[in-house]
Amino acid sequence: MGKNLHVVMLPWSAFGHMMPFFQLSMALAKAKVHVSYISTPKNIQRLPKISPDLQPFIHLVSIPFPALTFGFLPEDAEATVDIPFEKMDNLKLAYDLLQQPIKQFIGDQLPDWIIVDFSAHWAVEIGKEFGVPLVYFFVSCAATCVFFTSLENISKANTEDHDVLPSPESFTSPRDFGTFRSMIAYRKHEAVDMHAGFYELNDSGISDSDRHTKILSACQAVAVRSCNEFEGEYLEAYKNKFGKLVIPTGLLPPEQPSAKREISFDGSPNNxxxxxxxxxxxxxxxxxxxxxxxxxxxxxxxxxxxxxxxxxxxxxxxxxxxxxxxxxxxxxxxxxxxxx
Structure with missing residues (x-):
């Protein structure tokens, strides 16, 4: 990788997404890749400290939610951890309002790549306008990635024919991926909730499934937080299904604590x-x-x-x-x- 390579990170505003994006940013920085990690100010402040040797390569970009979000999010709420579950759609609305300032940033910086989460479906248009290719970073395991995408009909994803969408019952059956048969399936009550959350239109105006499918269709590659040793069959099945480059990033564990173990989870003395x-x-x-x-x-x-x-x-x-x-x-x- 060239020393001037520059990527922009667009994680969803949930720490289960922001932390893998942050760990991937550090891994890229160790390879001398310049990273612009974009999130809101409060989220940026809550990220771990960056080691001095990586600071020249990681730029934490704080972009606040526009004032239009005041009123439909609790005060100082910037991530899913800050809000009750029923406010999730409002957070997606707020996140989508970051489109214009992020477009301005990308237009000014013209990075080499945009690494995008499921939420920023509008990054597809931004990438096309400025000629910047996308990598879709899937922060869950490869099995989840394959399971949900195997239920998609990509060619009909942008139509209004919702009859093509799978039923909740289809979530309850393990899948055959040709070279192997998965054992993964949801219980019936889980399937109902997952189907509704993933496929149904929400107050943001676009379902999570449509966000996912739009980015998946437009990206040049898919990065998955997994490794061949752990999920080789699922990674291969995903590659075979779409014919796109699938990049296992590894599990991206947090940095190991120092030898002195200077960590305390509950305020108790170290060690x-x-x-x-x-x-x-x-x-x-x-x-x-x-x-x-x-x-x-x-x-x-x-x-x-x-x-x-x-x-x-x-x-x-x-x-x-x-x-x-x-x-x-x-x-x-x-x-x-x-x-x-």
Whole structure:
């Protein structure tokens, strides 16, 4: 790669998307590729620090939501973690309003590539106008990528004939990809929700399926957060289906902690968590984590805590302070930490 190669990153405003894009940015920077990573100011501030040796290659570009978004998003909300699930369509509306300032940036910079998430379907027109090719970066595993795209009819994706779309029931059956048969399928109740979320028109005016299909049809290559050792068959199946270049990026794990382990998840002294884990027997610790997008009620949190106590097993629970809790202590039943 030439030292002057420049790519623009356009991640969706969710940390499950922004972090893989950020990790890919660092991997590219290590190869001396210049990266412009675009997101909103609050999201940029919440990203990890960039090591000094990579700072010359990564430009974090803060573009705020236009003032038009005030009123239909909570104050200071810039990512899915900041909003209730029912406001998701409003965030997509706000994200789509970034189209013009991002177009201006790309027109000024004329990068060599745009690496785009599913959300920025309008990047297709921007790329065509300025002659900048697109790479579609799929942040989920290859199996998910193949599963959903195998349900698409790309040639009819932009028509109004919604009868071509698969039914929720089609989500419940494993697929045959020619060289192998997958075991992946959704349960019926999961299929109903996933089908509605992916295919149905939402308040943003375009379904997630149409965003995905538009970018997939126009991109020059698909990058998938996976590797041949882990999902070689699925990566090959995806390549065979569309005949496009499929690039496994690797799993993009976060940077390894330093030898001093200067990390603390809960404010406790350094090394406490790691030292405790080192003393546990192999395969003995229960890890509990639902991700930042799952906003548990007080009743749900207390029930999980009760279940962990009843199990009498050592556990590590990653729990962000819920909105309903005034402090970290309020997020758990009285005496829970002391008892464990």
């Amino acid at each position: 406490v968590i790691f030292d405790w884990l080192d003393k546990q027997k192999p395969k003995s610790v229960v890890f509990v984590g639902f991700g930042s997008e799952c906003k548990l009620s007080k009743e749900q949190v207390f029930e999980i805590a009760h279940g962990l106590e009843l199990s009498e097993l050592p556990f590590l629970w990653a729990l962000r302070k819920p909105n309903w809790a005034d402090s970290d202590a309020d997020a758990l039943p009285p005496g829970f930490v002391e008892r464990t």
